[in-house]
Amino acid sequence: MIGKKNNTLYIDGCNAVKLAQEYGTPLYVYSESDIVGKCREIRECFLNKYPNTRAAYASKAFSSLAMYKIIEREGLCLDVVSGGELYTAIKANFPAEKIEFNGNNKLFSEIELAVDYGIGRIIVDGLNELDLIEQVCKRKKKKINILYRITPEVESDSHDYIVTGKKDSKFGIPLDEDVISYHIEKAIQSEYVNFLGFHFHVGSQLHDNTSHLAALETSLKLVEQCKKQYNYTIKELNVGGGFGIRYNDEDHKKPYPYFLEPIMARIEEFSQQIGIERPAVVIEPGRSIVGEAGTTLHTIGSIKNIKGIRKYVSIDGGMTDNIRPALYQAKYEGIMANKMGDSKTEKVTICGKCCESGDILIKDINIAHPEPGDIFAIFSTGAYGYSMASNYNKNNIPAVVLVNKGKDYLIVKRQTYDDMIRNELIPDSLK
Numbered sequence: 484m485i486g487k488k489n490n491t492l493y494i495d496g497c498n499a500v501k502l503a504q505e506y507g508t509p510l511y512v513y514s515e516s517d518i519v520g521k522c523r524e525i526r527e528c529f530l531n532k533y534p535n536t537r538a539a540y541a542s543k544a545f546s547s548l549a550m551y552k553i554i555e556r557e558g559l560c561l562d563v564v565s566g567g568e569l570y571t572a573i574k575a576n577f578p579a580e581k582i583e584f585n586g587n588n589k590l591f592s593e594i595e596l597a598v599d600y601g602i603g604r605i606i607v608d609g610l611n612e613l614d615l616i617e618q619v620c621k622r623k624k625k626k627i628n629i630l631y632r633i634t635p636e637v638e639s640d641s642h643d644y645i646v647t648g649k650k651d652s653k654f655g656i657p658l659d660e661d662v663i664s665y666h667i668e669k670a671i672q673s674e675y676v677n678f679l680g681f682h683f684h685v686g687s688q689l690h691d692n693t694s695h696l697a698a699l700e701t702s703l704k705l706v707e708q709c710k711k712q713y714n715y716t717i718k719e720l721n722v723g724g725g726f727g728i729r730y731n732d733e734d735h736k737k738p739y740p741y742f743l744e745p746i747m748a749r750i751e752e753f754s755q756q757i758g759i760e761r762p763a764v765v766i767e768p769g770r771s772i773v774g775e776a777g778t779t780l781h782t783i784g785s786i787k788n789i790k791g792i793r794k795y796v797s798i799d800g801g802m803t804d805n806i807r808p809a810l811y812q813a814k815y816e817g818i819m820a821n822k823m824g825d826s827k828t829e830k831v832t833i834c835g836k837c838c839e840s841g842d843i844l845i846k847d848i849n850i851a852h853p854e855p856g857d858i859f860a861i862f863s864t865g866a867y868g869y870s871m872a873s874n875y876n877k878n879n880i881p882a883v884v885l886v887n888k889g890k891d892y893l894i895v896k897r898q899t900y901d902d903m904i905r906n907e908l909i910p911d912s913l914k
């Protein structure tokens with residue numbers, strides 16, 4: 484919900500420059516209307532269209548109490564990948580049965596927390612994990628629903644660091660016949676788990692549905708194997724997330740139905756072919772729900788012009804509030820929030836304040852004439868920005884504000900210097 488009034492950027496009806504003055508910068512600003520709009524889209528084109536479907540917000544994209552409240556209100560389920568995210572969900576009173584737990588190395592303590600809270604599903608990444616779950620469930624006299632995450636052995640067209648479905652991946656159970664059969668048998672026989680089905684997640688920021696569809700074929704083969712070999716009917720298939728968003732002009736974003744319609748058609752067809760009821764189908768969108776809803780506001784400080792080479796414009800944050808450009812060459816667009824109408828006469832590089840030459844947020848962008856004190860806004864920072872923020876150089880993690888039709892709400896306070904040293908101790912020997 485980006486707008487412009489009197490040369491100033493507005494986000495969901497709020498004056499961005501005023502937000503920067505009121506809350507300070509760097510500042511993450513999330514448009515609630517945008518988040519709600521995405522959830523509505525998912526309801527309309529998926530949840531309401533096909534019975535027996537669920538959408539679990541992959542909350543590692545942006546995890547906070549307020550966000551979990553929005554997700555619950557909008558009727559979605561929640562995917563967590565750590566004890567910390569699960570704890571946040573518990574503190575937000577998120578309904579346990581609507582939570583699923585992913586991750587390639589869940590800790591014993593995390594599984595205990597999940598079983599104690601009685602979450603809906605654990606997506607199991609291997610036999611070691613199944614052992615841990617059985618130990619926990621046995622001790623607590625409980626039974627839990629599980630799916631197996633498989634490595635679908637597909638290549639995806641995305642940055643190597645966000646491709647998760649290829650054979651050489653730390654995620655999922657390998658497809659080797661003996662390995663997968665052993666897993667299936669174990670799960671079917673276990674008295675502590677209720678084995679529902681299979682899960683895959685092929686990667687992130689995808690604009691092409693071929694890897695989803697290829698991975699789906701692999702899952703369906705396993706569904707068939709379960710029926711033929713074990714007379715076991717699979718009740719649920721989880722096709723992951725990865726639906727791409729628009730960061731800049733290079734991104735040719737596709738709507739949800741582009742991915743979901745062929746997936747659903749294929750599962751329906753296949754279920755009829757082998758004579759089973761269509762399994763429940765679950766998606767796990769993360770980035771696509773919050774990515775475009777987030778904007779980061781920074782204040783411009785130092786400006787260094789290297790004649791004939793480059794003009795560096797430094798902002799009061801950087802890789803500590805958005806590591807994606809440094810981590811996987813992610814490209815962003817931005818604008819001067821207080822000079823929206825001015826012509827973009829200068830080509831500059833927006834860099835952070837961290838002691839790393841790689842701390843560059845946007846290389847070669849055309850903007851209006853920059854001066855210290857200007858507010859620079861970077862768009863589509865809602866996913867994996869705040870959630871990947873760090874205290875490198877002991878920069879404090881920025882505040883997060885939710886905006887909605889002209890109103891603003893602080894949902895995460897800015898970290899203070901004291902917050903950062905709260906857990907630090909000086910041993911007597913150094914006093």
Ligand SMILES: *Cc1c(COP(=O)(O)O)cnc(C)c1O
Nearest residue numbers: 541684687724725767768769770
């Ligand atoms: C990260 C992740 C997602 C969400 O991916 P997005 O690209 O943010 O939609 C879904 N499922 C699993 C298992 C993940 O690890």
